[in-house]
Amino acid sequence: xxxxxxxxxxxxxxxxxxxxxxxxxxxxxxxxxxxxxxxxxxxxxxxxxxxxxxxxxxxxxxxxxxxxxxxxxxxxxxxxxxxxxxxxxxxxxxxxxxxxxxxxxxxxxxxxxxxxxxxxxxxxxxxxxxxxxxxxxxxxxxxxxxxxxxxxxxxxxxxxxxxxxxxxxxxxxxxxxxxxxxxxxxxxxxxxxxxxxxxxxxxxxxxxxxxxxxxxxxxxxxxxxxxxxxxxxxxxxxxxxxxxxxxxxxxxxxxxxxxxxxxxxxxxxxxxxxxxxxxxxxxxxxxxxxxxxxxxxxxxxxxxxxxxxxxxxxxxxxxxxxxxxxxxxxxxxxxxxxxxxxxxxxxxxxxxxxxxxxxxxxxxxxxxxxxxxxxxxxxxxxxxxxxxxxxxxxxxxxxxxxxxxxxxxxxxxxxxxxxxxxxxxxxxxxxxxxxxxxxxxxxxxxxxxxxxxxxxxxxxxxxxxxxxxxxxxxxxxxxxxxxxxxxxxxxxxxxxxxxxxxxxxxxxxxxxxxxxxxxxxxxxxxxxxxxxxxxxxxxxxxxxxxxxxxxxxxxxxxxxxxxxxxxxxxxxxxxxxxxxxxxxxxxxxxxxxxxxxxxxxxxxxxxxxxxxxxxxxxxxxxxxxxxxxxxxxxxxxxxxxxxxxxxxxxxxxxxxxxxxxxxxxxxxxxxxxxxxxxxxxxx
Amino acid sequence: xxxxxxxxxxxxxxxxxxxxxxxxxxxxxxxxxxxxxxxxxxxxxxxxxxxxxxxxxxxxxxxxxxxxxxxxxxxxxxxxxxxxxx
Numbered sequence: 001x002x003x004x005x006x007x008x009x010x011x012x013x014x015x016x017x018x019x020x021x022x023x024x025x026x027x028x029x030x031x032x033x034x035x036x037x038x039x040x041x042x043x044x045x046x047x048x049x050x051x052x053x054x055x056x057x058x059x060x061x062x063x064x065x066x067x068x069x070x071x072x073x074x075x076x077x078x079x080x081x082x083x084x085x086x087x088x089x090x091x092x093x094x095x096x097x098x099x100x101x102x103x104x105x106x107x108x109x110x111x112x113x114x115x116x117x118x119x120x121x122x123x124x125x126x127x128x129x130x131x132x133x134x135x136x137x138x139x140x141x142x143x144x145x146x147x148x149x150x151x152x153x154x155x156x157x158x159x160x161x162x163x164x165x166x167x168x169x170x171x172x173x174x175x176x177x178x179x180x181x182x183x184x185x186x187x188x189x190x191x192x193x194x195x196x197x198x199x200x201x202x203x204x205x206x207x208x209x210x211x212x213x214x215x216x217x218x219x220x221x222x223x224x225x226x227x228x229x230x231x232x233x234x235x236x237x238x239x240x241x242x243x244x245x246x247x248x249x250x251x252x253x254x255x256x257x258x259x260x261x262x263x264x265x266x267x268x269x270x271x272x273x274x275x276x277x278x279x280x281x282x283x284x285x286x287x288x289x290x291x292x293x294x295x296x297x298x299x300x301x302x303x304x305x306x307x308x309x310x311x312x313x314x315x316x317x318x319x320x321x322x323x324x325x326x327x328x329x330x331x332x333x334x335x336x337x338x339x340x341x342x343x344x345x346x347x348x349x350x351x352x353x354x355x356x357x358x359x360x361x362x363x364x365x366x367x368x369x370x371x372x373x374x375x376x377x378x379x380x381x382x383x384x385x386x387x388x389x390x391x392x393x394x395x396x397x398x399x400x401x402x403x404x405x406x407x408x409x410x411x412x413x414x415x416x417x418x419x420x421x422x423x424x425x426x427x428x429x430x431x432x433x434x435x436x437x438x439x440x441x442x443x444x445x446x447x448x449x450x451x452x453x454x455x456x457x458x459x460x461x462x463x464x465x466x467x468x469x470x471x472x473x474x475x476x477x478x479x480x481x482x483x484x485x486x487x488x489x490x491x492x493x494x495x496x497x498x499x500x501x502x503x504x505x506x507x508x509x510x511x512x513x514x515x516x517x518x519x520x521x522x523x524x525x526x527x528x529x530x531x532x533x534x535x536x537x538x539x540x541x542x543x544x545x546x547x548x549x550x551x552x553x554x555x556x557x558x559x560x561x562x563x564x565x566x567x568x569x570x571x572x573x574x575x576x577x578x579x580x581x582x583x584x585x586x587x588x589x590x591x592x593x594x595x596x597x598x599x600x601x602x603x604x605x606x607x608x609x610x611x612x613x614x615x616x617x618x619x620x621x622x623x624x625x626x627x628x629x630x631x632x633x634x635x636x637x638x639x640x641x642x643x644x645x646x647x648x649x650x651x652x653x654x655x656x657x658x659x660x661x662x663x664x665x666x667x668x669x670x671x672x673x674x675x676x677x678x679x680x681x682x683x
Numbered sequence: 684x685x686x687x688x689x690x691x692x693x694x695x696x697x698x699x700x701x702x703x704x705x706x707x708x709x710x711x712x713x714x715x716x717x718x719x720x721x722x723x724x725x726x727x728x729x730x731x732x733x734x735x736x737x738x739x740x741x742x743x744x745x746x747x748x749x750x751x752x753x754x755x756x757x758x759x760x761x762x763x764x765x766x767x768x769x
Contacts, residue, residue, distance in 0.1 A: 062711040101713055101739045215703050222702045225710035229718070242738055252723070259724055259733065353742045357730035360744070366731070468708050468747065471733060471740040 003052045005044070005164055006087035008078065008109065010102050011059030012346070012472040013095040014121045016040075017151035017481055019056040022161070027054075029488050046165040047158075055085055063108045064208055065221055068389075078114065079205055089167055090116040091160070096126050096133065097247055097473065099240055103142075103232045104225070107175045110144070111201035115168035117145045119160060124150035130246030138239040143172035152478060174201060175231050182220055254474055258350045268351060275338045277434055279411075283330040287415075290330075294323030312513065313506070320595055321505030325498040328588060329490055331408050335377045336489045337482060342373075344477035352469055362449050363456025364401065365394040365467055372398070372448060375405030376441070378493070379643045382407075383650055391467075393459055397452040399650055400660060403643055404448035404636070406441050409587040413634050414440055416591055420609050421627030443635055504589050508556065508582050512597055515554035524549050556597075570633065570669070571626030571676040573614050584639045625679035629672040637668035684755070686748040687732065691722045694756035697736070704750050713737035719756060 009015045019027070023042025030039045040056040057077060058070035066072040077085045090109055094102035099120065109116045126133060139146050147163055149156035181204055199207075211217050258264055301315040342348045348370060356366025367389045375382035382402045389395040406414070418436050425432050517524075524546050560577035567577050579593040598612055612621040622630075638644065644657040651657070689695055697718050705714070713736045724733040729745040 061708060065707040065711060067706075067708055098738045100737055101711075104711055218703050218705075218707060221707040222710045225707075226715050229713065229715050244735070244738070247738075255723065255733070261727055353731055353733055356742070356744070357726055357728070366742070467731070467742070467744045468706055468712070469742050470712065471742055473740075 002043075002050065003089065003164070003167075004055065004085070004087045005052050005089050005091055006055045006057050006077065006085070007093060008057050008074070008090050008105070009059060009093035010061055010095070010098070010105060011470065013059070013093045013098075013102060014151045015056060015059065015093045017478055018091075018093055018119065018121065018149065018157075018160075019054060020481060020484055021151060021154065021157055023054055029492075044161065044164065047162055048165055050165065052164055055087065060105065062105060063112070064205055064224055078109065079112065079202060088115065089164065090114050091119055091164065092116050093119045093121050095473075096120050096122045096131055097129055097242070099133075099242075100229075100232055100236060103235075104228050107228050107231060108201070110142075110172055111174045111176055112205075113171070113174070113200075115171065117147060117163050117168050118142065119147050119149050119156075121149050121151055123148040123156060124153050129249065130243035132241040134239045138235070141235040141239055143170055144168065145170060176201065176224075176227050178204065180227055181223055182216075251474055255350070255471075258347065259353055264350070264354050268354060271342075271347075273438070275335075277438075278338075279331060279334050281431075281434070283334055284415075286330040287327050287412075290323065290327045294319055294326070297323075313509070316513065317506045317509035318502070321502040321509070324505055324588060324591060324595075325494060325501050327412065327591070328408055328493065331411055332377060332493055333486050333490055335408060336486050339374060339377065340482045340485045341477050343370075344475060344481060346472040346474045348373075349469070349471045353471060356467055360467070362453040363394065363397045363459075364449075364452050365389050365391060365398070367467075367469065368394065368398040368401070368452075371402050372405055372445070375402040375407060375448070376444075377489075378407050378409070379403045379405065379640065380646050383643070383646050386650070393456075396459060396651065396656070397455055399647055400455050400656065401448035401452040403638055403640070403647075403660065403664065404444050404451055406444040406635070407587075407640075409640065410444075410634050412588055413583075413590045414631060416594075416609060417622065417627045417630055420622045421624050440631060440635060447636065501589055504582055505593070508578070508589070508593050508597075511556040511559075512554045512578070513550065515550065515557070517550060517553050521546060569676070570672045571629045571680065573621060575612070576621070576626075576630070580633075583634075584641065587634065587639050590634075619683060623683045625676050625683045628679055629676035632675045633668045633672035635668075636664060636671055638664035684753055686720075686722065686734070686743075686751040686753050687725070687729075687745055689722055689753060689755070691724060694719060694721055695753040696720065696756055698752040698754040700751045705747065709743075709747075712739045712741055714751070720753065 007015050007019055019040065019042065022044040026044075027040060027042030030041075038058075042054050042056075044052045044054045046052055055077075057074040060066065060071045060074040063075045063079060066075040077083050078087075078090070080086065092106050092109060094106065106116070106118060120133070125131075133148075135146055135148065145163060145168065147156055147159050149160060151157075178199065178201060208217055208220060211220075258267060260267075298315040298319045301319060302311060305311040305314070342351070351369050351373075352366040354366075355369045359366050359368050368386070371382040371386040371389075374385050379402050382405070383399050386395050386398040386402070389398055414437060418433050422433050422436050427435070527549075556578050557574060560574040560581065563577050563581070564574045567580065572580065575594075575597050578597050579590045582589045582593045594609060598609065609622055610620075613619070614621040614626075638661050644661060647657040647660060648654055697714060697716050697720060699716060700714065702710075718737045720734055720736040722732060722734045723740070726732070731742045731744055732748045733740070733742050734748075
């Protein structure tokens, strides 16, 4: 069995960079059983040819006070030696600039008697930052191996591999004199902390977890912190010197600009605006290519394969279905690229600071910004990201707010409707279509904030506001790390959400190409020719006629015509109804459903939509009124079953997802109807 | 004098605080009596406070910061460290 190594450290210490270097592409991201915390593990080849299993545990500050599910998982893994992920060796990653605080967690690991080596990362910055580290002296004081590493420059990695191979050769005795901590334990629940502890640190931690006296727990946690910092200050004396002023570098100047009470917000708004413009205009090209590529592929398949049902399934069901998945990749990749750049550079921490005072007015936390911004990609990871909000009420409100944000599944729906109903003009150099998109993003944000506010009046909570957050150092993002994240996100989208999308588009294709036809192909053909006696019907017109006859008599048309009276006030016909219904499985299906229903011609999806007429009104089916109504419906409706499933999991019950489902969809229906009625006179 | 009352960029040290009213995370991040700190930014209208405490940069809400008593920095107290814990 290969050696199990866990990477442990505070957040923002460059742990993931070291993980990426050690494991290269031999890594995978999964889930811990039963929860949705990312589990990153990989394989690392050691100098002697053996392979070690590397587990990158979530960043954590303390084993005695896990404040989020991520931290809980890291703590559980390290405190329970029966845990199947319990490591043979811990590689503790510390940041040279924050060594003192990083050592807090490190001393806890040593007190648990886990074999641990200490990596001091960002060694390349030590000189510039005015940090003096006397390695031999520090090694002696802490009684462990210390490996200076620079993940950015790639230095020290070989030494680290060698150390992983050899294991920790030194095993220091516990750092903390346990007698100075109070005795805690199940047996002494009544009087926890009153007697000096004689047991191990592990027992003390167990006692702390079981102790029901919150005040005593707090006292003990404080006591522990004081003892540890006393020890750390002593150990670092003469071995470590940090010139706080020099270490600050350009951080101070940047902070003064980026966290400025006025300019900070202006800069943030500009950055967000830039991101949206970039996503809108940059992703348009690859999306166009993908769209055309897949319609060309369908056409080629039809020509190359013998005529028949199987060919139809491939060319009209499977290929457009896959196209409907692939078309999202540019946007998802771009968005996660930006989110990750903001995160890696340390800027997100400033956003949290700037936004907390505003967010807290709506019942949210400054930390809600990260889930909300991630919600602009997908509500599912965003709701998962709300886990690092410690306050349960703020966390619940964030979960309720996130689904209003414009997720990447709404984006293609928006893009296609905008480009159909809004003219391609620019106004003082600003694209009108781009502005429309920006407005929709703004609407999503306003709605999510409003939803949080409304729910904050309903949800009861006795929790105090305890917003404490570390503001990380600025860092030039390591592009490899960003690339890894993009790769992972795209992969999980294609293989997780993609499966559902493909399945649904095949189902829709089936129900839209089969039905109870009363007439045979020949009879339909005769009927079409009879209806257009003057014209010499071309073979193309005839086959189009047959296709639309068949669609109108298909199973899906029957079902959708059934609900037509309900959606007619919103300006939709049964064809949009089909797309709307199928969107309840996944919003992005809208585009492929429309493409399938409007006939499998060689035209691009956009051309098909633009030419379609509403048979009842005689107007273009997609006009400003019905288009705006659709946009509003998609902006407000809760259509994503995967989101509901994740909300159920995160809130531990059906109450909140069901409430979300009914309130959001009711609101969407009413708002869409109002918009349609308001705009229809202008069309 | 509490943390909300000192001006930015003035050096100070942590004097005392009510343990039971503060989140334990603060203790782990370096809130202990005698640790030097510096307020870096205060948002207007009782918004969050951005400070450096020891080697950690963190943000707190106004109400939390008001619970922490501080003392303006004095050169004599520089070496006192965590041992001053009462």
